Amino acid sequence: MNFRSNLERVLSEKKFAVTAEIGPPKGADSNKIRHKAEILRGCADAYNITDNQTAVVRLSSMGGSFILLNLNLEPIMQMTCRDRNRIALQSDVLGAASVGVRNILFITGDHQSFGNHPDARGVFDLDSIQLIQIVKNMRDHGIFQSGDKILSGNPEIFIGAASNPFAEPYELRVDRLEKKIEAGADFIQTQSVFNLDRFNVWMDEVRSRNLDKKIHILAGITPLKSLKMTERMKFHVPGVDIPDRIYERMKNAVDPKHEGYNLALELINDIKKIKGVHGLHITALFWEDIIPHLVRESGLL
Amino acid sequence: MIITKQKDINDILKSIKEGPVFIIGCSECATLCHTGGEEEVLSIKEFLKNKNINTTGWVILEPACNLLNDKRLLKKHNQEIQKAKKILVLACGNGIQTVSEIIKDIEIVPGTDTLFLGEIKHLNDFEKRCIMCGECIQDLFGSICPISRCPKSMLNGPCGGSINGKCEVNENIDCVWDIIYKYLKEKGQLYKLKEIKSPKNWSKSTEMRRVI
Numbered sequence: 037m038n039f040r041s042n043l044e045r046v047l048s049e050k051k052f053a054v055t056a057e058i059g060p061p062k063g064a065d066s067n068k069i070r071h072k073a074e075i076l077r078g079c080a081d082a083y084n085i086t087d088n089q090t091a092v093v094r095l096s097s098m099g100g101s102f103i104l105l106n107l108n109l110e111p112i113m114q115m116t117c118r119d120r121n122r123i124a125l126q127s128d129v130l131g132a133a134s135v136g137v138r139n140i141l142f143i144t145g146d147h148q149s150f151g152n153h154p155d156a157r158g159v160f161d162l163d164s165i166q167l168i169q170i171v172k173n174m175r176d177h178g179i180f181q182s183g184d185k186i187l188s189g190n191p192e193i194f195i196g197a198a199s200n201p202f203a204e205p206y207e208l209r210v211d212r213l214e215k216k217i218e219a220g221a222d223f224i225q226t227q228s229v230f231n232l233d234r235f236n237v238w239m240d241e242v243r244s245r246n247l248d249k250k251i252h253i254l255a256g257i258t259p260l261k262s263l264k265m266t267e268r269m270k271f272h273v274p275g276v277d278i279p280d281r282i283y284e285r286m287k288n289a290v291d292p293k294h295e296g297y298n299l300a301l302e303l304i305n306d307i308k309k310i311k312g313v314h315g316l317h318i319t320a321l322f323w324e325d326i327i328p329h330l331v332r333e334s335g336l337l
Numbered sequence: 338m339i340i341t342k343q344k345d346i347n348d349i350l351k352s353i354k355e356g357p358v359f360i361i362g363c364s365e366c367a368t369l370c371h372t373g374g375e376e377e378v379l380s381i382k383e384f385l386k387n388k389n390i391n392t393t394g395w396v397i398l399e400p401a402c403n404l405l406n407d408k409r410l411l412k413k414h415n416q417e418i419q420k421a422k423k424i425l426v427l428a429c430g431n432g433i434q435t436v437s438e439i440i441k442d443i444e445i446v447p448g449t450d451t452l453f454l455g456e457i458k459h460l461n462d463f464e465k466r467c468i469m470c471g472e473c474i475q476d477l478f479g480s481i482c483p484i485s486r487c488p489k490s491m492l493n494g495p496c497g498g499s500i501n502g503k504c505e506v507n508e509n510i511d512c513v514w515d516i517i518y519k520y521l522k523e524k525g526q527l528y529k530l531k532e533i534k535s536p537k538n539w540s541k542s543t544e545m546r547r548v549i
């Protein structure tokens with residue numbers, strides 16, 4: 037079988053996949069991405085390049101993905117619906133595919149009010165589910181959203197999506213995953229897992245609907261670097277669920293950095309045992325150099 | 338109703354710079370919003386007087402968005418208008434433009450900001466309900482509109498950020514997807530959310546500039 041990307045090959049061969057996140061810099065210096073990429077080389081099967089995450093202007097995910105391709109590393113280019121309408125989004129999918137991007141992850145995106153340009157006009161012409169369906173139709177049927185035909189080259193994209201098992205209302209969370217599968221998503225990366233109980237409830241429902249057979253699920257892991265970061269994520273980042281038990285451990289730790297690392301290790305080992313989870317997506321915010329240790333010690337390498 | 342908010346009084350003063358002024362209010366939305374009714378017109382008149390800016394006259398249009406009616410009503414005030422250097426309009430963005438179609442030789446100063454089409458919840462408490470997108474699809478969501486009420490206009494919501502039923506963008510506002518969810522659950526119609534909703538046809542609102 038021909039695989040569109042290394043990530044698709046790894047997941048299709050039922051190997052436990054690892055992806056890691058690289059946040060582009062607030063500037064045009066490509067060395068910032070090269071530096072992070074070299075730290076992470078060999079630690080993951082593919083690398084997410086975020087798209088102006090939390091609505092803060094950074095080097096574009098397309099630019100970042102090109103840099104990785106030039107380093108012979110495989111990008112997962114992220115695309116949000118916040119800043120582009122359907123014309124620009126479809127055009128960028130074609131552009132990315134034309135230079136060799138093979139994994140794209142589609143999300144609706146953080147609202148502009150959270151970022152450093154809160155006065156901006158948000159686009160939101162599409163939501164993530166609609167965009168996924170459009171790209172699936174471009175890839176498999178050679179048609180644009182309008183119904184117009186693609187004339188020269190369908191974009192061969194392994195389609196990614198995000199999923200948040202911890203957001204309310206809980207009852208709709210698996211329904212939304214199912215909608216993303218129906219729309220055409222091939223793999224999902226979940227919101228960072230801290231609340232293992234809630235994640236297990238979600239996975240139980242996922243398995244009971246056989247959805248783990250229809251999509252590759254990568255569970256999110258974020259090592260907590262400090263108490264400050266833990267508090268920011270617990271109290272201020274929408275959609276993140278850090279249980280009090282973990283908060284207390286970080287609060288009481290003599291060395292919070294070490295405790296955060298240990299917590300991540302424990303979570304990885306627990307998540308690896310959950311049936312239906314096909315890999316991990318590691319996001320270490322401003323702490324990329326911890327990832328090599330984490331994947332080695334948890335036996336992911 | 339068209340919801341308006343009166344501009345900061347000092348900003349209005351800055352825009353007027355010097356008088357005299359003729360003030361125009363509106364009998365409908367701006368009156369109900371307490372931004373351009375008789376009470377507000379007279380209160381601004383008083384404020385300007387204290388700043389040594391005279392008012393040549395004032396009128397409440399019925400309503401300001403009615404061109405022919407405005408022409409009739411403003412004609413009666415023509416002398417007062419001609420004496421003014423500025424026309425202060427306390428009406429919605431539509432009302433301001435209808436006035437400017439009639440009064441062409443005197444500078445017009447907007448005294449309100451037009452916010453949205455919304456509901457009066459309580460006195461001076463308004464909430465957005467419609468963005469006039471040109472194609473109502475509320476039947477898909479239990480007669481609750483996510484296009485106007487979700488900051489991301491998601492048709493396949495909710496997003497992953499709602500907390501305790503509140504919107505991630507503003508904790509004082511209920512997440513519209515939470516409202517839709519609860520309503521449809523109560524009706525036993527949650528299946529309505531399982532179907533993928535297609536991208537919106539925005540040409541319905543942007544291309545239709547005039548209805549005759």
